[in-house]
Amino acid sequence: MAELKRESGVSKALNAAWVRPFLFLLFIVVMWDVTIRLFQIPAYQIPAPGDVVAVLRTDWPELLRQAWPTTYATICGFLLSAVFGIPVAMLIAGSKTVESYVYPLLVFSQSVPKIAIAPLFVVWFGFGIIPKVISAFLLGFFPVVVSAVQGFKSVDPDMVDLARAMQGSRFQVFRAVNLPHAMPAIFSGLKVSVTLAVVGAVVGEFVGSNSGIGYVMQRSIGTFDLPTMFAALVILALLGVVLFWIVDRIERFVIPWHVSQREDIVFAS
């Protein structure tokens, strides 16, 4: 009896949502370590997980200090893409004229590689935070716009007619119907955007900066200090996960009614 109870406790722990990716990660790290030992890969090509952990432990304060500017640039870039992306999407979805002028150009601009033009921002704005923010913004902007346009456009026209027939003003109808309807799509765009903003900030740091995780990576590659570089990668991944998680929490809070959130709602019929 007691045996059975303990077993169900273990399987319960195994089924917890956060345990599974953690276990898989552990598996990958073990395979990584085994592969290096098995094929005797030199440390200047791929560092052993142990070395990376060692760097993470010894250089933790320094890495954390360097993570701060990256985080700052990411958040600024991300917020800018939300602040500009959503209104631009409103305009595109609201007006055929705006759409025909702006949308194709937006898609076209998206095929310009950001890394190639990132040095330009350094030329224009120097080595400070601004080029990083712009780079993060440029990567994060597009997914927000595309998702939000799709969200705004997928409103049932009958629903809009209904609200208009109730003598709602254009703004009232928009606030009561179109905007809430687009929220799930906007959030899916924001989630993609926030992870891309991390990439954007690091790209900005690659091309011209003397601080940030991107700078740490650039420097450690130069000196073949691969454990440090991998440690920086781990920090970046953590940053991405944490920011994604925050947006996800906000989403749950803002649109608790949506299908994707329904497991939280208790049935009472």
Added chain:
Amino acid sequence: MNPATKPTEIDQPAAHLRLVSDRAGGAASGITLSGVSKTYRSRDGDVPSLRPLDFHINEGEFFVVVGPSGCGKSTLLKMISGLLAPSTGEILVEGEQVTKPHGNVGIVFQNALLLPWRNILSNVMLPIDMKKLPRDEYLPRAKALLKLVGLEGFEKKLPWQLSGGMQQRASICRALVHDPKIMLMDEPFGALDAMTREKMNVELMRIQRETGKTVLLITHSIPEAVFLADRVLVMTERPGAIAAIYDVPLPRPRSLDAMADPAFTELVQRIRKHFFTQSALD
């Protein structure tokens, strides 16, 4: 109607929803269409949707329009609600010409179209929010309406937690909450299963009787039209025109047994002939 008028008192359960008109009959009340037609402009030229229509719907009448798909029934409904301007002619609602959304109608579509982020009660209150009417005054009315359609206790539920029939009942409440004189219904029960549909028809007749609203209902189903209506307007194929208007001789109140009445079957047969001679009803 002045949108700022206070909602009727709610002391007596049925009487509070009844709307007693200060004007009796005539062209000043109900809906009057004179020479109303609609032509849509498209790239391939003008597409006539409705040929000029002339008819009058009396106040408190249950008026049903039946016709084949694409005969412009929904266009008619949008024009009466003021969402769409007619190409020619004029529409009078309660004696006033319709030029823009006038809010004197409640609309029910085939889909309930409840907002998924609002609970049932606040969905019903949507017209009050849109018209910026005092919420406190209309809240009891919204609750009373929900009770009238048998949704008491579901006020705090979200739409997806309700069945299709219940959602449609809620959307009927939403159409009535601001106390409009007219209810416009575009195939309101088309998405429901046959059994629920019959039940809803009986319900709708009861609601109409208790509220005294003028109802314009559009349907594909001839038996449904005859069962519900005081008068049935039969439309031709696109571009729509009036084929005939029939008085339904069945007494009220009607139960489902009315469908077995010889007068019922006879009228259904007569209306059906319109479409067979046209050879197109889907």
